[in-house]
Amino acid sequence: MDSRIYNPEPMPTMKNRSGSLREAIEERIAIGEFAPGFRLDEVLLSKNYAVSRTPIREALIQLASMGIVEIRPRRGAIVAEIGPQKLVEMFEVMAEIEAMCGRLAARRMTAAEQASLTQAHLACKEACEVQDADAYFDMNEAFHEQIYLGSHNTFLAEQARTLHRRLRPYRRLQLRVRDRLANSFGEHDDIVAAILSGDGEHTSTVLRHHIMIQGQRFADLIASLPRGA
Numbered sequence: 001m002d003s004r005i006y007n008p009e010p011m012p013t014m015k016n017r018s019g020s021l022r023e024a025i026e027e028r029i030a031i032g033e034f035a036p037g038f039r040l041d042e043v044l045l046s047k048n049y050a051v052s053r054t055p056i057r058e059a060l061i062q063l064a065s066m067g068i069v070e071i072r073p074r075r076g077a078i079v080a081e082i083g084p085q086k087l088v089e090m091f092e093v094m095a096e097i098e099a100m101c102g103r104l105a106a107r108r109m110t111a112a113e114q115a116s117l118t119q120a121h122l123a124c125k126e127a128c129e130v131q132d133a134d135a136y137f138d139m140n141e142a143f144h145e146q147i148y149l150g151s152h153n154t155f156l157a158e159q160a161r162t163l164h165r166r167l168r169p170y171r172r173l174q175l176r177v178r179d180r181l182a183n184s185f186g187e188h189d190d191i192v193a194a195i196l197s198g199d200g201e202h203t204s205t206v207l208r209h210h211i212m213i214q215g216q217r218f219a220d221l222i223a224s225l226p227r228g229a
Contacts, residue, residue: 018058021049025059026068029079030168031134036081040069067166082170084222088213090167095211097160098144102191102207103200105150114196117146121192128185133175136184140175143188147207150195170221174213177220184210 025045028034040060046053060077063069070078082090109117120143127136144164148157164171174180187210194203213221 017051018055018062021045021051021055021059022062024049026063026165026168029063029068030172032169032173034079036079036169038079039075040077040079042076066162084218087170087221088218090163091211091213094160094163094167095208097156097163098147098211099204099208100156101147101151101153101160102195102203104153104156105147106195106198106200106203108152109150109195113146113150117143117150117192117195120146121188124185124188128181131181133172133181136181137172137175140184140188147191147195174217174221177217180220 025034025040034040042053042056042060045056049056060069060071064071064077068080070080072078105113120139123139124136124143127133127139141164144160148160151157175184187206190206191203191210194206
């Protein structure tokens with residue numbers, strides 16, 4: 001029996017049980033507890049969350065529709081594995097989507113939204129100063145969410161969130177690479193300055209650079225993946 005699954009937790013309290021389970025399992029995938037290629041056993045998960053197998057199966061189907069889990073014949077649900085080439089391609093698309101969000105945010109953000117972005121940036125600073133990668137990851141999510149909201153383009157923001165969520169495990173791992181926290185925060189500085197100045201094109205450029213992984217940075221990310229992933 002795998003202890004990573006059979007570690008009883010309180011059942012999520014949201015009305016939509018399968019949706020709550022999906023979020024709980026997705027989070028464990030994002031933090032690396034369930035690594036790429038790991039088999040998600042319905043029986044053990046149902047014991048873990050004290051529910052029947054039906055909502056577990058529904059949650060896994062939802063995760064499969066998002067590309068986070070693969071349903072394989074005779075093997076069941078497996079945490080999706082992303083090859084190096086596809087990973088690069090996904091970060092390329094993410095970089096362009098973020099660049100679009102940033103360009104629009106620089107032009108459309110209200111004063112109140114700019115203040116919220118600055119506050120999120122300061123929260124990232126606090127996590128960076130104490131070298132807390134997990135806290136920084138959470139604050140970083142809030143930082144980017146402010147940019148999505150500031151774009152005032154609901155459809156674009158939805159696409160950004162979807163891909164952002166799909167890449168969560170890899171973005172989290174990237175922050176554990178040496179000096180990445182400080183470098184990421186420095187990039188945030190440039191992003192905030194560009195948005196507050198209203199320079200959409202410069203915001204687009206610095207956000208694209210912030211998201212894109214290439215060369216040594218990509219090699220560091222691959223080296224940080226769990227053994228066998």
